Every structure is written in structure tokens, then in C-alpha cells.
Amino acid sequence: MSNEDKDIPVTQEENEIKKEKARDIPIHKLDMRRLIELDACTRCGECLLWCPVYDQDAKEGVIPRRKVIDFLKIARSQQGFLAKIMKSDRVGESMKRLLASVFRYSEVSDADVEEFVKNLYECSTCGQCEVVCPAHIDTVNLWEDLRRLIVRAEYGPLEPQKALRKSVKAFDNPWQQPRAGRTKWSRRAKKDGLIQNEPRYIKKTKGKVLLFLGCTASYDVNVKQVAINTVNVLEALDIDYGVLGKDEKCCGSVLLRMGDPEYERLFMENINQFNMLNIGTLISSCAGCFKTIRQDYPKVGKLNFEVLHTVEFLARLLEEGKLAFPNPVNKTVTYHDPCHLGRATGGFDAPRIIMNAIPGLKLKEMPRNREYSRCCGAGGGLKAGYPDIQNKMAQRRIQEAEDTGAEELVSCCPFCFQGLNVGVMARNSPLAMKDMSSLVAESLLGYDIFEKAAKDAEEKAAARAKAKAEKDAAKAKAKAEKKAAKAEKEVAKVEEETA
Numbered sequence: 320m321s322n323e324d325k326d327i328p329v330t331q332e333e334n335e336i337k338k339e340k341a342r343d344i345p346i347h348k349l350d351m352r353r354l355i356e357l358d359a360c361t362r363c364g365e366c367l368l369w370c371p372v373y374d375q376d377a378k379e380g381v382i383p384r385r386k387v388i389d390f391l392k393i394a395r396s397q398q399g400f401l402a403k404i405m406k407s408d409r410v411g412e413s414m415k416r417l418l419a420s421v422f423r424y425s426e427v428s429d430a431d432v433e434e435f436v437k438n439l440y441e442c443s444t445c446g447q448c449e450v451v452c453p454a455h456i457d458t459v460n461l462w463e464d465l466r467r468l469i470v471r472a473e474y475g476p477l478e479p480q481k482a483l484r485k486s487v488k489a490f491d492n493p494w495q496q497p498r499a500g501r502t503k504w505s506r507r508a509k510k511d512g513l514i515q516n517e518p519r520y521i522k523k524t525k526g527k528v529l530l531f532l533g534c535t536a537s538y539d540v541n542v543k544q545v546a547i548n549t550v551n552v553l554e555a556l557d558i559d560y561g562v563l564g565k566d567e568k569c570c571g572s573v574l575l576r577m578g579d580p581e582y583e584r585l586f587m588e589n590i591n592q593f594n595m596l597n598i599g600t601l602i603s604s605c606a607g608c609f610k611t612i613r614q615d616y617p618k619v620g621k622l623n624f625e626v627l628h629t630v631e632f633l634a635r636l637l638e639e640g641k642l643a644f645p646n647p648v649n650k651t652v653t654y655h656d657p658c659h660l661g662r663a664t665g666g667f668d669a670p671r672i673i674m675n676a677i678p679g680l681k682l683k684e685m686p687r688n689r690e691y692s693r694c695c696g697a698g699g700g701l702k703a704g705y706p707d708i709q710n711k712m713a714q715r716r717i718q719e720a721e722d723t724g725a726e727e728l729v730s731c732c733p734f735c736f737q738g739l740n741v742g743v744m745a746r747n748s749p750l751a752m753k754d755m756s757s758l759v760a761e762s763l764l765g766y767d768i769f770e771k772a773a774k775d776a777e778e779k780a781a782a783r784a785k786a787k788a789e790k791d792a793a794k795a796k797a798k799a800e801k802k803a804a805k806a807e808k809e810v811a812k813v814e815e816e817t818a
Contacts, residue, residue, distance in 0.1 A: 339428040344472050346394050352457075353464050357394075359454045360387040366448040366458075371694045372441055372701070375711040380438035383448040383458055389435045390465060396427040436474045439465060441708065444576055444699035446662040450690050459663070462699075466578025476577040477704045483573050488581065491568040492534040501537045502564050508547050512772045518550045521561025521596060528553075528560040528632075529598045529624075531612070533605035534569050535733040541740065542733045544769065548756035549604045549629060555763045556642065560602075566592070572611040577700045583619050590620040604629040604756060606666075606732035607698065610659035628660055630731050630755055634669040637676055644762040647679030652753070653725035654682060655716065655739065656692035657732035670731055670755055677762045683723040693719065697738025713742030720750055727751045729758065 366383040367373060379385050442462060449458040469475040476484060483493040491498055505517040521529055530553065536545040553560045568589055574582035589612075593601060601624055603609040613626040627635070636642035654674065660666040667689045674682050687693045696702060696712030716739060720728045728743075728750045730736055740752050761767050 339430060341393070341397070341427050341429045341432040342472050342474070343397055344393060344432070344468050344474075346398050346468065348468055348471070349464060353461055356454075356456045356461055357387055357391055359456055360384055361454055362388070363453060365451050365453060369447050369451045369691075371445060371447065371696065371712050371715070372443065372708060374715065375708050376441065376705075380434065381441045383452075386435070386439060386442075386462070386465075389438070393427050393432060393435060396425070432472075432474055436469055437477070439469065440475060440477050440480070440577075440700060440704050442699055443658070443694050443696050443701040443709075443712075445658040445694035447658075447691070447694065450662060463576060463578065466576075467580055468578075470578040470580065476579070476700060480577055480700045480703045483700070483703050484577060484579055487569050487571070487573050487585070492538060493569060493573045494534060494538045496538045498565060501567060504537055504540070504543055504546055505550075508543070512775055513547050513768055514550055515554070518564075519561040520564050521598070522563070522566070524559075524561045525597070526559045526561035527599045528558055529593065529596060529601045530560050530562050530629075531570070531601055531603040531605075531608055532562060532567065533603060533608040533733065535737060536605060537567070539733065539737060542736045542754070544757055545604050545733045545736065545754045548754065548760040548768065551760045551768060552633070552756055552763060555760070556636070563592070568592075570605075570608040570611045572607045572615075573700070575611065575615060576698065586616055586619040590616055590622060594621075594623050598624050600624055600632065601626050602629050602632045604731070604754070605734065606657035606660035607734050610663045613664060628664075628666055628669065628731065630660075630669045630673055631666060633759060634672045637672065644677045644759075646762050646765040648677050648758055648761050649679040650727055650758075651681045651683060651725050652727045652729045652758070653685055653720050653723040654688070655685075655695065655720070655728060655730040655735060656689055657730055657735045658692070658694050658698060660731055661692055662690055666731075670729075673755065673759065674729070677758055680758065683725050685719045685723055687719065695735050695738035695742070697734045702738060709738060710741050710745055713738055713740075714745050715742075717742035717746050717748050717750065721746075721748060725750065727753045729753050729755055731755045 360383075362384050364382075364384060370382060372381050380389070439462065444459050444462055446459045449456065452458065466475060482495065486493050486495040490496060492501070502517075505514065508514045509517055518530065519526060530549065532546050532549075536542055536549075569585065570589065571582045571585035574585060601612065601622075603612065603626075606628065609626065609628045612622075616622060633642060652674070654670060656662075656667060656670075660670075671682065674680055685692075693716050694712060695716050696709035702709040717728070728739060730739065730752075731754065733754070736752055736754055742748070743750055743752055757767070
């Protein structure tokens with residue numbers, strides 16, 4: 320550094336900028352494909368027209384194209400050619416100032432990165448922007464990779480999302496529930512007459528089909544119909560299946576979507592456990608678990624079995640003639656394509672094959688369906704980080720469903736069930752939220768198991784009330800007769816004394 324440079328005074332504003340200097344983002348961790356995708360964005364704005372988050376929070380920062388622009392600004396400020404010159408001790412301060420003035424260079428501050436992080440996490444990673452992107456940028460994986468960089472630099476996830484992350488690591492589920500509580504739903508379901516027997520434990524039965532229930536269906540009582548109806552369907556079809564019970568762990572989707580690199584550890588633990596079971600097929604009624612195990616697990620370790628969503632498994636049985644629907648289900652329904660089953664894995668046909676095969680069932684599609692299905696907002700950590708935005712997204716989807724005139728809104732994911740239910744309650748909607756498994760179970764069994772259980776419970780309660788009333792009446796009658804006999808005895812005694 321020259322004497323001239325030493326004599327140049329540093330302003331208070333420059334000192335403040337230095338104090339706010341952002342921590343380095345490990346951009347070198349991005350592979351070449353992601354770097355090319357960042358450069359491939361044409362800034363056309365097509366994503367703006369389709370983004371379900373922007374639809375509810377119209378600010379520039381959340382648009383996919385803006386995320387790309389802002390991240391590239393951070394990257395160039397920290398790792399670009401000019402940035403390296405500005406960080407070099409071999410270049411004088413006066414030259415740095417001249418270059419900064421000429422090339423409009425400014426070092427990104429902590430506040431700049433934090434603003435980018437907020438926008439990066441205000442996203443459900445639904446993949447709609449990828450579908451409409453003219454440059455075919457793999458946006459979902461791009462956002463998830465950027466989130467991992469952000470977490471490595473200790474900028475993410477957002478504070479409200481940290482509880483989910485911590486819970487998965489401490490309890491193997493995102494809902495801060497004890498591991499022992501994972502099988503509580505089945506014990507309660509049997510007691511309430513919703514299932515005849517608790518699901519088979521695969522490590523004992525050595526079944527060939529593993530039913531991976533997932534955390535939401537296991538712990539959230541509001542979506543218990545998913546697990547219960549799925550078990551009833553498999554039992555009715557006499558499938559050689561089993562569950563892991565208390566040994567089941569979170570699939571790890573929460574960690575992956577929010578950028579926590581520890582997802583790989585959880586993936587490998589699950590892969591090793593699954594591979595040791597000698598199963599032929601793993602099925603899941605949760606679109607999020609299904610997508611994670613089918614698409615993301617193989618990037619970490621090899622699977623020695625096939626992975627299907629439950630509706631894909633049932634559609635295959637239907638096509639093979641091993642499944643028939645004997646009882647009509649006379650309802651009009653509309654269907655919500657889950658992002659992870661639909662856009663992520665292309666599972667658009669199986670749910671519709673099932674619904675079209677059920678006699679009496681009428682499907683009325685929403686205008687935005689299949690690859691253009693509007694996201695409910697429950698995924699990608701959005702619900703935890705931005706509950707108000709998720710609520711608005713769910714209400715928007717519920718409005719679309721109501722406009723079809725359907726009685727029920729059907730989906731194939733407990734996470735969507737949970738997310739859409741927020742909209743149903745917020746709008747006080749007449750729509751009933753149902754999982755696909757409920758329609759299948761109703762056609763196979765000839766009745767809705769929950770309605771039957773409620774009716775049976777009501778009849779039992781009425782029978783108990785009647786028996787109690789009869790018992791009370793008998794007691795009252797006996798008491799009255801005893802009282803009358805006593806009175807007669809006293810009268811007889813008086814007459815005898817006066818005679």
C-alpha cells in the first residue's frame with residue numbers, strides 16, 4: 320500500500336459498510352450445471368405469470384428471475400474477477416476506489432444477503448416455474464442447492480423453520496412428537512373400530528411390500544384418514560405388506576428442501592434399513608415421501624427395490640385385473656395434483672385411472688390441473704416460514720375447487736391434505752377434504768369407515784343410554800314399590816293398634 324493510500328481518510332459510511340460485510344457464500348460448492356442454469360435465465364418473466372407465491376405476495380424479490388439476478392450479484396461481489404482485485408492486498412485503495420466507481424462495484428452487505436435469503440425461502444419449491452421456463456432451468460434443484468449454500472454460510476433456514484429442522488434431528492419427525500408416538504394412531508384406530516387389526520410389522524411378517532406411512536399421516540390426527548384407509552385397502556386386497564412401526568423415521572424431505580446438508584445421513588440410515596428388508600416394492604401415500612425416496616435417495620445410495628406411490632400401486636393392480644371396485648361411490652369430486660407426485664415425478668394418470676374406474680364417481684377438473692396445478696403452499700418450508708402466505712395460497716386453490724361445484728376435494732398427499740384444509744377452514748368452505756384412499760376404501764368396503772364408526776358409536780351410545788334409562792327406571796320402580804310396601808305396612812300397623 321502506498322503512502323498516498325494511507326493518507327486517504329476512510330469515511331464513516333465506508334466503515335459501516337465494512338461492519339456489515341457479508342459472510343462468504345461457498346459458491347464453489349455449486350456444480351457446473353447449476354452455474355450454467357444461473358447464466359441461462361433470460362429474465363423473460365414467464366415465471367412471474369405462474370408463480371403461486373407471487374400471486375399472493377406481489378413483490379419482485381420472490382420471482383424466480385429476481386432470485387437468479389440477486390444471487391449472481393452476491394456471487395460476483397464475492398467471487399467475481401473484480402471482487403478478487405478489490406480483496407487483493409497488492410492493489411492500492413485509490414485504485415480500488417477508481418475501479419469501483421468505473422465498474423459500479425459494491426460489496427454486498429449482510430443485509431443484502433439476508434434479504435435474498437428471505438426471498439429464497441419464500442418459495443414452496445412447487446416446480447411451476449420449471450414447467451413454464453423457456454430455458455428449461457431445473458429451478459427446484461437449483462433453489463435447493465442454493466439453500467444448502469446459504470445454510471453452510473449460516474444464513475438459513477429462517478428462524479420459524481429451525482424448529483422443524485431441530486425436531487427431525489431429535490425425534491425423527493418434524494412435528495416435535497416422541498418416536499414412541501408414531502404407532503399411537505393405529506392403537507387408537509383399532510379401539511375406535513376404524514381398523515380391525517393394527518398394521519402388520521414387516522420385520523416379523525417379512526412382507527414383500529413396505530408401506531411407508533410418513534410423519535404427517537402418523538402424527539397429525541386431522542389427516543388420520545390417510546393411514547387408516549390405506550391400511551384398510553391393503554387388508555381388503557390381502558396384500559403381503561407391512562410397516563416399520565416405531566422403527567420408521569422421517570424420509571428427510573424437510574432437511575433436503577430447507578438446505579440442511581445432514582439430509583444425507585438420514586437418507587443413508589433409511590436406505591440401509593429398507594435394503595435389509597428384502598422387499599420388492601416400497602409404497603407411500605405421501606407424495607413428498609414418495610418423491611424423496613424415489614428421486615432423491617438414489618443420488619445418495621442404491622435402492623434394491625422399486626418405489627411407487629400408493630395410487631400407482633393400485634392402478635397397476637387394476638390394470639392387472641387384481642383390483643375391482645364392487646360398490647358405487649355416488650359423489651362429484653375435484654382433484655388436486657400434489658406437486659411432488661405430479662410435476663416432480665409425472666404421476667398425473669394413476670389417480671385419474673383410479674377415479675374413473677370407481678362406479679358412480681364423477682370427476683370435475685379444475686382449470687389448473689396436471690402440470691399447471693396450483694400449489695397449496697404446504698411444501699418447501701413455506702408453511703413454517705410464511706404461514707400467512709400459505710393460507711392465502713390454500714384459499715385460492717379452495718376457491719378454484721369450489722367453482723367446479725364438487726362436493727369433495729381429493730388429493731394424494733397428507734401434506735396437501737393438511738395445507739388445503741387450512742384454506743377449507745379459512746373460507747368456511749362446504750367442500751369436504753378427502754384423500755384418494757378414502758374413495759378406494761369406500762368402494763371396496765361398501766361404506767365410509769369413518770361414517771360407519773361414527774354411526775356404530777352413536778348406536779352404542781344410544782344403547783348404553785337406553786340400558787341406563789331402563790336400569791334407572793327399574794331402580795325407581797323398585798324403590799317406589801318398596802316405599803309403597805312400607806307405607807302399607809305402617810298403615811296396617813296403625814289399624815292394628817287402633818282396633
